[in-house]
Amino acid sequence: MLRTGLxxxxxxxxxxxxxxxxxxSNPYILEPTPSTVAWGHYxxxxxxxxxxxxxxxxxxxxxxxxxxxxxxxxxVPADQVxxxxxxxxxxxxxxxxxxxxxGPIYVEGADSGDVLEVRLQTIDLAxxxxxxxxxSAGFLSDEIFARNMRIVPLDAKKNIARWADGIEIPLHxxxxxxxxxxxxxxxxxxxxxxxxxxxxxxxxxxVAGTSIYYPVFVKGALFEIGDGHAAQGNGExxxxxxxxxxxxxxxxxxxxxxxxxxxxxxxxxHVIAMGCDRDLNAATHIAVREMIAYLMQxxxxxxxxxxxxxxxxxxxxxxxxxxxxxxVHVMLPKKIFVK
Numbered sequence: 001m002l003r004t005g006l007x008x009x010x011x012x013x014x015x016x017x018x019x020x021x022x023x024x025s026n027p028y029i030l031e032p033t034p035s036t037v038a039w040g041h042y043x044x045x046x047x048x049x050x051x052x053x054x055x056x057x058x059x060x061x062x063x064x065x066x067x068x069x070x071x072x073x074x075x076v077p078a079d080q081v082x083x084x085x086x087x088x089x090x091x092x093x094x095x096x097x098x099x100x101x102x103g104p105i106y107v108e109g110a111d112s113g114d115v116l117e118v119r120l121q122t123i124d125l126a127x128x129x130x131x132x133x134x135x136s137a138g139f140l141s142d143e144i145f146a147r148n149m150r151i152v153p154l155d156a157k158k159n160i161a162r163w164a165d166g167i168e169i170p171l172h173x174x175x176x177x178x179x180x181x182x183x184x185x186x187x188x189x190x191x192x193x194x195x196x197x198x199x200x201x202x203x204x205x206x207v208a209g210t211s212i213y214y215p216v217f218v219k220g221a222l223f224e225i226g227d228g229h230a231a232q233g234n235g236e237x238x239x240x241x242x243x244x245x246x247x248x249x250x251x252x253x254x255x256x257x258x259x260x261x262x263x264x265x266x267x268x269x270h271v272i273a274m275g276c277d278r279d280l281n282a283a284t285h286i287a288v289r290e291m292i293a294y295l296m297q298x299x300x301x302x303x304x305x306x307x308x309x310x311x312x313x314x315x316x317x318x319x320x321x322x323x324x325x326x327x328v329h330v331m332l333p334k335k336i337f338v339k
Contacts, residue, residue, distance in 0.1 A: 022056035024121075027249055030060045032084045032102045037063075039088070040097035042199055043188040044181040044218040048106035051220075054254040061126060062175065062226040063088065063100045064245045074149045076129060082245060097191030099177050099200065103224035107252045110221040115258040116180060116214045118223065119251040123173045123208040125156050130230045130244035139237040139321045152242050154230055161230055161242055169231050173246055176202045176227030179263070183217040193324035194276045198263045201274065202241070202320040203329055204232045208248075210267045215260040223252070239322040262290050271332045276325040283328040284316060291330040299337070 020026045028050060030036060036049035052058060064071075067089060068081045088100060110116050133149040135141070153162045154171065161169040179198025182189045194201045198214055206212060214221070225248070232241030265272040273294055275286025291314060295306035313336050319327030 022052055022058070024057050024251075027057035027059045028052060030058055030102055030105070032061055032063050032088060032100065034088055034091045036102060037088050037091065038101045038103055038224050039091055039094040040099055040101075040191045041095065041188045042101075042179055042181055042191060042197055042222075042224055044184045044222065045188075046104055046181070046222065048104050048220065048222065049102070051106040051108060052252055053108050054110070054252060057121070057249060057251045058105060059247065059249045060102050060225055061247050062102050062228050062245060064127070064130070065099050065227055065243050066131065070149070071131070071151075074131060075151045080127065080129065082127060085245075096188065097200075099191040099227050101177060101191060101224040101226035104181065104220075104222035105224070105252070106220035106222060107254060108220070110216050110254045111219050112217055113259060114216040115255040115260050116216050116221045116223065117253040117255060118178070118212045118214065119253070120175075120206065120208055120210045120212070121249040121251060123175070123246055123248045125154055125171075125173060125230065126228070126245035126247045128154050128156070130154055130161065130242040131240070132238065132242055133240050135239035135322075137322055138239045139235065152230070154242075154244065169242070172204060172207065172229075172231045173244075174204055174207050174229055174232075175225050175246060175248065176200060176229050176232075176241065178206070178212070178225040179223070180214045180216060181218045181222035190324070194327055195325060196262055196276075200227060200323050201263070201276075201327060202227075202229075202232065202236050202323065203265075203272070203274065203327065204229070204234065204241075205267060205270070205272055205329065205331070206265055207267070210265055212263060212265045213255075213260055214263050225250075234320075235318050236320040236322055261293075262286060264290065264294065266334075269334060271334060273330045273332075274319070274327065275329075276327045278325055280318070280321070280326050280328070283326050287328040287330045288316065291332060294332075
């Protein structure tokens with residue numbers, strides 16, 4: 001009888017522990033391994049690395065977009081290269097892009113036509129360094145032919161990146177690539193160009209405390225995340241930021257009865273509309289239209305009034321110029337809406 005009671009007690013305790021997983025205090029943990037990484041693509045057919053419910057929290061570790069050999073050649077000591085980065089080099093299923101993305105995360109209840117909200121609760125450095133490298137697809141690649149790579153020490157305590165003697169850059173960690181699977185018709189989408197699914201947005205405004213809203217195209221949404229940045233300027237003109245590995249705690253919330261055409265974000269201070277296209281003018285049109293749509297839907301303004309408000313209160317910024325599809329985002333300060 002005692003044995004049965006003890007067994008039941010252990011089962012109850014085990015059940016309670018499992019029931020608590022995915023909470024804010026006990027999030028799911030998703031480490032990058034050969035079985036939990038999507039290398040270079042967003043794809044509706046890629047098997048999930050983790051399944052969660054709406055409302056669940058996940059702590060995700062993402063890897064620097066590089067490889068051990070290149071980092072070591074640039075000056076990173078071998079013992080400072082993450083073991084996870086070495087482990088994933090064994091993957092055979094890579095491409096067509098180069099980003100190492102943790103996921104996909106399948107969110108139960110999310111389906112085509114829904115909106116997935118991803119709350120970026122925390123974003124922390126995983127390693128004490130990053131790099132910047134001039135790439136062949138940089139904005140001035142037809143006139144600057146150097147292919148320099150610089151290792152940049154990161155000081156989390158002082159919140160600075162030590163770029164060079166006399167130059168310190170404030171740390172501003174954010175994930176460059178985070179998105180859902182694109183429509184099935186798009187196939188295996190290269191991780192480089194951002195699009196309606198989000199992906200490689202390289203939007204430095206998407207810091208801790210931000211909520212990002214995505215249109216969902218496939219069952220489960222299939223969210224992926226990576227391309228960690230310690231800091232970046234708008235434009236990302238040489239094609240890299242201060243690239244690094246990051247750890248983020250995220251919450252996933254499915255919104256039924258809502259719809260979006262493009263990703264949208266909300267920070268503590270701003271609402272952000274985004275647009276991407278091969279043509280900068282077209283991307284700008286998308287982003288401005290999306291902000292007008294927000295004002296019409298959420299603030300019940302007429303199209304003309306929303307357009308006028310964008311002109312006097314919103315900032316239209318270039319997000320990035322180097323990812324095949326360029327990006328534009330419109331920043332609307334929330335403080336203008338007074339009670």
